Amino acid sequence: MIHEVDEGLRLLLVDAGLQESGVELVFDAPTRDWSARRNAPTVSVFLYGIREDATRRRTGTAEEFDDEGVVTGRRNPPRWFELTYLLTAWTNRPQDEHRLLSEVLRCVIRTDVLPDRMLTGSLAMLGLPVEVEAASAGSGDRPSTVDVWSALGGELKAAIDLRVWAPLAGEVTAVGPPVTEGLLVRTAPERDGEATEPGRRLRYDGASDPAGQGFAAERERQLPPGRRRRGGPAR
Structure with a gap:
């Protein structure tokens, strides 16, 4: 999911025409050594924070179907994460x-x-909104820009703090295939765990394969003496 958010942001900046003007778009950490090697106008989109948005956590499952409408699995709800x-x-x-940063x-x-159109992979599959918030007021539980620059070993400079809320697709638990055969029960008297006579088949009299229709398959059923089927003679 993270790399798909990266791609969405890249397409967003490309759509603004930055690459057409000769600007490079990279996702490298802007360290001191990295900045010394820059020889072209560059915009760095550096991911430095990932945390779950627990307020959006949900429970339950959703069924997954194949092309024939058969349930193949159950998917947990997505988990939402804030990327900074x-x-x-x-x-x-x-x-x-400053001029380039203004365009960004x-x-x-x-x-x-x-x-x-900028969502790919699992983000496109889920079809959920990926929210973006730029240059918002800082939160007390997030590292400040000064702390980030200090960790990178670089000098403090103007930067835009960008937050993205994106869903991570839930795990799928596979389920067994649907039942396509009828139920067959055999009974036999036992003594000390061993059968004393041959078993007796219950419910189904005849072939055990119901031709793939399961319990919906039609079966001939013997009626007691004196009973008759609707619209037919007594047996």
Whole structure:
């Protein structure tokens, strides 16, 4: 799911025309060594936080069907996670960096939900909204931008804090195939755990294979003496 969110954000920035203007889009950590090797305008989309949004957790299961409508498994509900990104611009001059960062901000600030055409893999399969929030007020239980830069070993610079809420598809538990054969019961008297006479078949008299129709298969049933079928003579 994480790599699918990455791809959605990449397509969002590509759709804004950044790559057409010669800007590189990368998901590398903006460390000091990395920044020293930059020789072209670059936008870094660095993922630094992953945590579950427990308020969206649900219970229960949903049935999975094959092309013929047969239940093949039961899927747990998706779990939602908040992914936090640090968006930075890298050029040779601060003015150019600010101009580039402004274009990135314009792109992400007008997007509340990633468009469906930008969702791939499991995100497209689930069909659930992937929410985006940019440059929002910081939360007390999230690391600050200063802490992130300190951990990266780089110098503090302007950055956009971007949060994405995305679902992780639940696990599927396979179920057995549907019953297609009738029920066959044999009984036999036993003594000390051993049969004393041959077994006797109950309920079904005849072939044990109901031709794949299970209990819906028609079977001839012997009636007691003096009883007759509806619309027929007595036996």
